[in-house]
Amino acid sequence: MVEATPNAFPHRDAMKIWGMMWREIAFRKLNFGLALFSVSAAVACLVGTLTLLRADELRTDRLLAKKEAEVAKAGASLEDAIRRITKGLGFNIIILPEDQDLNEMHLEGSLSKQMPEEYVHRLAKSKIVTVNHLLPTVMKKLTWPETGLSVVLYGTRGEVPIQHRDPKKPLLDTVPEGTMIIGHHVSQKLGLREGDETTLLGHKFSVGKIHGERGNIDDGTVWINLAKAQELLGMRNLIHAIQALECHCAGDRISQIRAEIAGILPGTQVIERGPPALARAEARDQARQSAEDALARAVANRRELRGQREAFAAVLAPLIWVGAAVWIGFLMLGNVRERRAEIGILRAIGFRSSQILLLFLGKAFLFGILGTLLGFVVGALAVASLGEMPAGWELLRNPEAPIHFGLALGLAVALSVFASWIPALSAARQDPALVLQEE
Structure with a gap:
């Protein structure tokens, strides 16, 4: 009977690695939970930002529509009032x-x-x-x-x-x-x-x-x-x-x-008759202009407020993602050091460097996916707590919602793998002889 080499059944190697990964997660729950929290926080921030900006856009549309109606009504009422007043000036x-x-x-x-x-x-x-x-x-x-x-x-x-x-x-x-x-x-x-x-x-x-x-x-x-x-x-x-x-x-x-x-x-x-005619024309022009100016100010104010919020979000979201990446990097580096002896034993019994690399990056991939799902839920609940759930549902009904989800998922997985890459690479390159000798 011929003994199977490690490469003979690659699917068994993969199953072995995933099994070890799940057991390690169950054993070191805190480390995995902190990494999951980092990814979830970054995704929740992204989702919350998109939702709140969408909510602000919807609120702005509603307010401007209401303001336009109010301005139109006020302008008509004002012009009517001015018309009645200026009629008192007589025939012109x-x-x-x-x-x-x-x-x-x-x-x-x-x-x-x-x-x-x-x-x-x-x-x-x-x-x-x-x-x-x-x-x-x-x-x-x-x-x-x-x-x-x-x-x-x-x-x-x-x-x-x-x-x-x-x-x-x-x-x-x-x-x-x-x-x-x-x-x-x-x-x-x-x-x-x-x-x-x-x-x-x-x-x-x-x-x-x-x-x-x-x-x-x-x-x-x-x-x-x-x-x-x-x-x-x-x-x-x-x-x-x-x-x-x-x-x-x-x-x-x-x-x-x-x-x-x-x-x-x-x-x-x-x-x-100059003065009455001029007074009447100027009064009506002022009535119309005041209504138009009020609407223009409302539009400018909402645009300025939206621009400020977008600028704030453009700074806050990247900072949170960078912070999450740094935090995940430190967590994974600590995990590699904590498992130094385990890695040396795995390498000594025949695990290749690529398998060790896959063991750590697989875990990063996993908490990237789980963090995205959890972050969406947390972001939605946070928006709901602010009374903006209708806008949140509007965001989900948006044709671009799948794109937003895919963007969040891709960023979360990339963030997790990128932050874990250097610690995982250092683990894969460890010399088992030196590790075991030190232990």
């Missing part, structure tokens, strides 16, 4: 006949040139988009015959709605027929109070309202119904002006308005 666009002398309006508060009242209806039926709230008016400076007081007679009616738009709440209340509204100066000069009866150009009127002091031409104005004003001034179906409220347009607003109105009402001119 005036459409006049092109031959009307503007100095007459600016210096005397009166208009003399006329245009058909039908113009306002033509404008309302058009597809105009640059103005709203169309109001036909007559405006004439005269001496009130019955009192001798110089006033501006202002005839107005309800606003004419633009037909292709939703109805807008009027900026100016309609003056009922037979009623007049007077300015503060007129009331003071004539001693009129609300409800008093008076006569203007031979017609009876009741004082329906007295405006408070405004410090402008309105203090010396008398408002009456447009039809009655046209009758008193002999202007049936004629008006002096069409007042409007501009829509908020980007760029050169007045040029856009003039171009659009010129195409609908040739023979007219358009002027813009």
